[in-house]
Amino acid sequence: MRKITITPQSTLEEAYLDQEQISNWSPNSKRAYRKNIKDITNHMISNGLQPILENVTYEYCQVWKNDQAEKVKSATLKQQKSTLSSLFRHLNHAKIIDGNPFLTVKITDYTEQQYLSKDLDINELYQVYKAAHELQVQGINVLAPILLDIFTGFRSTNLISLQAQSIDKEAGGIRIMFSRSDKSEEDERKREVKTPNTKNRETFIPLPPRVLAYFLEYTKGMHPEDPLLYGLRGKAFANKQMNYIVHKICEHLGWITETPDSEPSDRLSKKVVVGKKTRKQKTSKYFTPHGLRYSVATMFHEMGVSDNAKRLLLLHSKKAQQGALERYLRRDTKEVKELRMAQILLETVLQTALDMEDQLGVQMNLNVIYENLPAAFQGQMNNMYHVHSFKQNMIRFTMSVVEQKLAQTVMPNQQIMFPEVSPYPNQTNHSSQYPNPSSHPFPSHYQGGFQASASAPINTNFYANQQDVMGLYHSSIAPEFFAEGKR
Known part of the structure; x- marks a missing residue:
């Protein structure tokens, strides 16, 4: 049995080297661990403490954490804590000291949280x-x-x-x-709940x-x-x-x-580099x-998608575990329907914006359109063909903005007046132009508007062929954007 020579009065470096002798670590890991031990040794000395084991107390660990948090990245601090926790766990097993003060250190990685939670508008x-x-x-x-x-x-x-x-x-x-x-x-969840x-x-x-x-x-x-x-x-x-x-x-x-890059790199020392790094x-x-x-x-x-539907999408719902039962449920559950309708709206916004920019060189105001998505989602849930009128209004709104800008450029001193006219002369019957939903199960009823695959080249006659369904902008109509959602 190996003779224990480490005591509470031993230095951190001595204790670590004793641990390293019995550990099967890679050379890279050893270099990283040694650097971490060296860093905390220097920190103890700078605070007037001898870098020995008995001086590593709970109070010191909190000082160390606060000082290092201002100097190094949270990921580096976590790595240092991991090295030191491992060392003190080894010392506990060897009966050299009692307790592991680094287990009480909680490091909040604010930078990492912001980085991981970065979502796109x-x-x-x-x-x-x-x-x-x-x-x-x-x-x-x-x-x-x-x-x-x-x-x-x-x-x-x-x-x-x-x-x-x-x-x-x-x-x-x-x-x-x-x-x-x-x-x-x-x-x-398996850590907390066992799945039989x-x-x-x-x-x-x-x-x-x-x-x-x-x-x-x-x-x-x-x-x-x-x-x-x-x-x-x-x-x-x-x-x-x-x-x-x-x-x-x-x-x-x-x-x-x-x-x-002004810093030298050893990895490039054997390569011939032309120009600046x-x-x-x-x-x-x-x-x-x-x-x-x-x-x-x-x-x-x-x-406005419900919490249960979002849980299903994120695979957090128990309904995600129904297994073969779903094969016998031919109609959509409420949650699946919500996700389907929300996906259709989002896809329509993104693809319409791409078509408008590629074919007409016109950029849509996506911020304004996004503000109207909650009302559009409710309309879509009530009528699955609402997406057509929604797309029609997006195009009309975009083109009316272009017309206003063009008119102001041509006649800068004239006040441009646009009548408050709804894109639907008969608001109550505009959806009647679409087929009966019950006669066209998903997804076949969308084939007219969505038949092209996402990778296929866009038809140059896209808008000409879709005038009746998509509602091209007409110069005689200045629409009130998303009139239905605002009424």
């Missing part, structure tokens, strides 16, 4: 949606995972597990299977029409058990693939910038894959 989400289409045209494979995450907010673990057969054409959405070995969002069910569990999440059409085309020719998603290099989705894709999106949007810097716009999850949850919440 409607304008930023549109930029991501547009960038995914642009990169896909360039041959960079990002569209499928980005589209899926924008409208479902799936975690990376969920995305990895998806197969071609996960796309359910009949139900109009995507099915996810969970087995006992899956490390998913269930793990957080050993069978696979299944949940269903709807997809909006264009996204569904895209994936139906995307999966043609695939074997049912083929992975649904692939990374930038064409390999099946695995750990960190979504991070790389989001990173590529941020680079494309300029949300990651390059600045001159640069360092990539994340801007405040930078987001993580989890940011898309926050975004869809926040937007649906602000639309």
Whole structure:
């Protein structure tokens, strides 16, 4: 048995070296741990304390935490705490000291919380949606995972597990299977609640029409058990693939910038570098894959989607564990219907904005439109064809703003007057132009407006072919934007 030579009067460095001798750590880990021990040793000396074990008290740990929090990043502080907690746990097992004062240290990572909780507003989400289409045209494979995450907010673990057969054409959405070995969002609850069910569990999440059409085309020719998603290099989705894709999106949007790197780098010492070295810097716009999850949850919440439906979307609901029972429920549950209607509205906003900009060079005021989404969501829940009038009003509003700007440019000294005319002469009967909802089950009744897949080139006659349904702007009408929602 190894002879214990460490006492409460031993230094931190001596105690750590004793621990290192019996630990199977990698060289990199050892270097990091030694640096952490050296840092706290220097801190104790700077506070007039001998860096010995018995001087590491609860009071000192609080002073250390407060001092270091102002000097180092929270992640670094957490790493230092982990090293020291491990050391004192080792000393406890060796019966050298009693207690572990670092277990009482609580580090709140405010920076990390802001970073992780970064969600996108409607304008930023549109930029991501547009960038995914642009990169896909360039041959960079990002569209499928980005589209899926924008409208479902799936975690990376969920995305990895998806197969071609996960796309359910009949139900109009995507099915996810969970087995006992899956490390998913269930793990957080498994620590507290034991799940006796050993069978696979299944949940269903709807997809909006264009996204569904895209994936139906995307999966043609695939074997049912083929992975649904692939990374930038064409390999099946695995750990960190979504991070790389989001990173590529941020680079494309300029949300990651390059600045001159004045610090030397040992890694580049063996390489021939032409020109100045640069360092990539994340801007405040930078987001993580989890940011898309926050975004869809926040937007649906602000639309008025119920808590139960949001729990289903985030895979937090018990209804996500109904398993095979859902195959016998042919009509949508209330929660699935809510998600479907909210997805349709969000997809309509993003795609209409993309069409308007690509085909007409006109940018929509997404902030104003977003403010009207709660009323539009209620209208959509009452009438599933409300999305057509909503899109009509978006186009009319956008074009009326363009006309006003153009008129003011041509006649700057004239006061431009627009009559307060509703886009619907007969407000009570405008929905009668659409077919009877009961005769057109989802998603076939949307084929006229959403038949093109998300990756297909936009039809140059799109608006000409959709005048009756989509309601092109007419110069003789100056609409009151979303008149229905304001009445």
